Amino acid sequence: MTPDRAEGLACAPFSGSYAPADCEFLLKPIRLAPTPVALKERMIQGAIRHYSEMLAPESLPPPAYLELFRALTQTHAERLGREILSLAAYIARTRVAPLTVVSLARAGTPIGALLTRALGARLGIAARHYSISIIRDRGIDTNALRYLLRVAARPAAGLVFVDGWTAKGVITRELKAAVARWNRTEPEHLDDRLYVLSDLSGTADVAAGYDDYAIPSGILNATVSGLVSRSVLNHQLGAGDFHGCVFYDQFAAADHSTWFLDQVAATFDAAKIQDLTLEARAARGRQTREWLRACMARTGIADQNLIKPGVAEATRVLLRRVPERLLLRDPGDAEVRHLVELAEARGVPISLEPTMPLRAAAIIHSHGDATGRTASARSNEP
Numbered sequence: 007m008t009p010d011r012a013e014g015l016a017c018a019p020f021s022g023s024y025a026p027a028d029c030e031f032l033l034k035p036i037r038l039a040p041t042p043v044a045l046k047e048r049m050i051q052g053a054i055r056h057y058s059e060m061l062a063p064e065s066l067p068p069p070a071y072l073e074l075f076r077a078l079t080q081t082h083a084e085r086l087g088r089e090i091l092s093l094a095a096y097i098a099r100t101r102v103a104p105l106t107v108v109s110l111a112r113a114g115t116p117i118g119a120l121l122t123r124a125l126g127a128r129l130g131i132a133a134r135h136y137s138i139s140i141i142r143d144r145g146i147d148t149n150a151l152r153y154l155l156r157v158a159a160r161p162a163a164g165l166v167f168v169d170g171w172t173a174k175g176v177i178t179r180e181l182k183a184a185v186a187r188w189n190r191t192e193p194e195h196l197d198d199r200l201y202v203l204s205d206l207s208g209t210a211d212v213a214a215g216y217d218d219y220a221i222p223s224g225i226l227n228a229t230v231s232g233l234v235s236r237s238v239l240n241h242q243l244g245a246g247d248f249h250g251c252v253f254y255d256q257f258a259a260a261d262h263s264t265w266f267l268d269q270v271a272a273t274f275d276a277a278k279i280q281d282l283t284l285e286a287r288a289a290r291g292r293q294t295r296e297w298l299r300a301c302m303a304r305t306g307i308a309d310q311n312l313i314k315p316g317v318a319e320a321t322r323v324l325l326r327r328v329p330e331r332l333l334l335r336d337p338g339d340a341e342v343r344h345l346v347e348l349a350e351a352r353g354v355p356i357s358l359e360p361t362m363p364l365r366a367a368a369i370i371h372s373h374g375d376a377t378g379r380t381a382s383a384r385s386n387e388p
Contacts, residue, residue, distance in 0.1 A: 015149055015157065016246035019136065022232030022253060023261050028119040029232060032138045032150035033111060033251040036242050038235075040064070047328040051373045058141045059240040061252060062326040064227050066260050074344050075230075075262070079222040079269050081340075086221075087273030089203055089214035090117070092280045094124035096212060097201060098131050102163040105133040106154060110140050110177065111251070112231040113170035113318070116223040117203055119267055121168060128274045134160065139237035139249035142176055146184035147237075147249045155194050162194040169202050170224060173319040174298065174310065175209030175291075206316045206364065208291020212282060216290040218364045220341040223266060224318035227325060228254045232263050293363040301333075305369070315367045317341060323368035324348040330371040331355050335362045342366050 019030035040063035041049070049055045067075070097105065105125065109118025115137040122135040136158075138150035154160045172178055178200050185198035203221060205213035223230045238250035294315055301313055314323050323329045324345065332349045334342055334356055345366055349356050359367075 014246050015153055016244060017149065017153070017248045019153075020253075022234045023255075023258065023263050024119065024232045025264070028122065028264070028267060029109075029115060029135050029137055031111065031115075031232065031234060031251065032136050032147065032153055032248050033234065033237060034243060034248045035234075035253040036238065036250040038238060038240075038242070038250070038252050043326065044328055047371070048373050056143065056239075058144060058238060058249075061235050061238060064235065064254060064257075066229070066257055067226060071344065071347060072260070072262075074347070075222055075226055078220055078225065078344070079266060082219070082222055083269050084273045084277070086120070086203075086270045087277040088280065090120045090270065091124045091128055091274055091277045092282055093201055093203070093212070093214045094121050094129060095279045096282050097121070097166055098125060098129050101166055101197075102161070103131065104161060105131065105164045105166060106160040107133055107135040108154070108165050108167050109135065109137045110167065110169045110181070111137040111237050112228075112234060113224065114168050114202075115231045115234075116263070116266060117170050118168045120270055121201075123267065123271045124274055127271065128277075134158075137232075139239070139251075140177060140180055140184065141237060141239055141249070142180055144239055145180065145187070148184075148188065149246065149248050151188065151192075151196070153248075162196055165196055167198070167200050169200060169210075170221060171202055171204040171316065171318050172200075172207040172210050172213075173314065173316045174294070175207035178207065178209040204316075204318075205287060206290065206294050208287045208289075208294065210287075212284075213287070214282065216286045218316050218366070220317050220321075220344065220365075225321050225344050226262065229257055229261050230263055230266050233257055233261055297363050301367070307369070307372070309372075312370045312372055313367060314370065315364050317345065317364075317366045320345055320366040320368035321348070323370055324352065324354065327368075328371040329354045329368050331357055331369045333357050333359045333362065333367040333369070335359055335365050339365060 041060040107118045118135045125131040125133045139147040182198045199211035201212045202210040203214045233254045235252040
């Protein structure tokens, strides 16, 4: 009997379009017909189905949008290299080797791959990278954790949880609750610290920074994330399976997953490691929370899940939700150019918010009451 079968697991890693040295997904590829965006939104907000049971359709980005992504990557490559390297150095200095980078799929996946490259190529520290699922209201994939600890035999003390960014801190709280449950019931003790590039909610334990900017990997979907979908948890998955995903191999010709890693990693040799500080965390978290409360009061929105703060989260809304409005601090800012293009393409109104402590935010259309306000819509997709 193989070790994974002995653990009751019926699953194995796969690397998507990445080289295995860059990333191994602890996800099960499945076939899943896409749910039209408007129908998906109604089912989520009506509590008919959980968001993790469905996927919106994914398509290739238009050539002009793809060029914008490439230009944005070139613009931010040095900054990303410096932030990734600084985060990697902090992890190397404060965590116990051997290190296992555990990214939260899929926003965390490219960041986890870059951290692993930085640890090895620049810092000389061998690390493995696995990308696993965490789902709001459902928790982390415990089968993936069992695989890491008991099949791959990765030491618990070296597991490092990584994501791309925080917005309102939802996934941070989900991670900490999930790790607390694990530590109460399982023999291995896990460290619940979360490491991110940008911490807009002030909830991550360690962040490379607190600025709201267009992280390039945050403006594409599968074609910058190993050609995998957001993670899925539905009736197709058994008790011994990892959480699921769809593998979009039909998009291979337009895949930029490894290209993005290469562009950023090329800056590592010249990048200067900077000390990371937590001094700005509390102030950033307070700014975001106060703005969110003010926005809810001003718009009459009772469910904060309908408001998505930050460039990355606003991008997600425009790519796979039903947006009601895009809020921008400065529509002429190069960091939000892709948002303007997406909004114009979908006919989404843009409102100017010059005093907003973020570059962007998006409001999701409510399927609640007639006014689209004050209904207790359960728009619970992160």
